[in-house]
Amino acid sequence: MEEARDFPPGLKQANLKKSFKLGIRSLLTACSKEEFLKAFPTFDKAKQEYLYQLFIQVIASLHDNVEEEFESICYETKVGAALDTVEGLVEEKSLDVLSDDTANFVDVKQAVSRAKKDEISYLTNMLKMVVQHNQAMRVRVESLKKEKRDSSVTTDIIDKLNRNSNYAQPPKG
Structure with missing residues (x-):
């Protein structure tokens, strides 16, 4: 395969990353604020709000870590280059009358x-x-x-x- 290029990612690579981010966001934010607060009914409103803010920070941090790990795995396995190659071959095939x-x-x-x-x-x-x-x-x-x-x-x-x-x-x- 080709070496990693400094060009912007191809459409397939961009679609993969976008799909992953949308999927991870929906997984990590599946719990609404109301559902979260129901989990702590014995706490007062201030503590519930504090716990919810802490929960949001953990989710945001987890989200960033998962995205970074995904990017790292994609880079190590050269997924981007492979997808760009596939995209090029598909385009070449479509142009070959x-x-x-x-x-x-x-x-x-x-x-x-x-x-x-x-x-x-x-x-x-x-x-x-x-x-x-x-x-x-x-x-x-x-x-x-x-x-x-x-x-x-x-x-x-x-x-x-x-x-x-x-x-x-x-x-x-």
């Missing part, structure tokens, strides 16, 4: 490849169906040709029988 397009190209390539394979499969199935249909049509044509030949032969035989039967009959008239 081709980063998302690369994934889109891969997706498009896969989609086109899948579509071509599907089309090849569809056309292969259609070709098989056409071949089967053609074979069925050939069989039908051959059957019709045979029926026509058989019909022609039958017609020839009937014609011959009719001619022969005409010879066998006496002439009309």
Whole structure:
């Protein structure tokens, strides 16, 4: 990682510190003055006020100590530098117009490849169906040709029988 810089903290680092301070403030000031005074009902008002002021000083001191400790831990572990680096990488990624397009190209390539394979499969199935249909049509044509030949032969035989039967009959008239 980079060395600690003297630049102002990045947005992520500033947000972390701001969130921590808001969280610690709400934790340390969760007790209202009324609730605090209820804890000491036997004391007179002056002593209650004195205890409350003491409580406020302790909370303020504790708040400062916790914040200092947090800052110290962030500095020792270089959290700020890490967050700044992350922020820079995120910004760099958002500025890289081709980063998302690369994934889109891969997706498009896969989609086109899948579509071509599907089309090849569809056309292969259609070709098989056409071949089967053609074979069925050939069989039908051959059957019709045979029926026509058989019909022609039958017609020839009937014609011959009719001619022969005409010879066998006496002439009309």
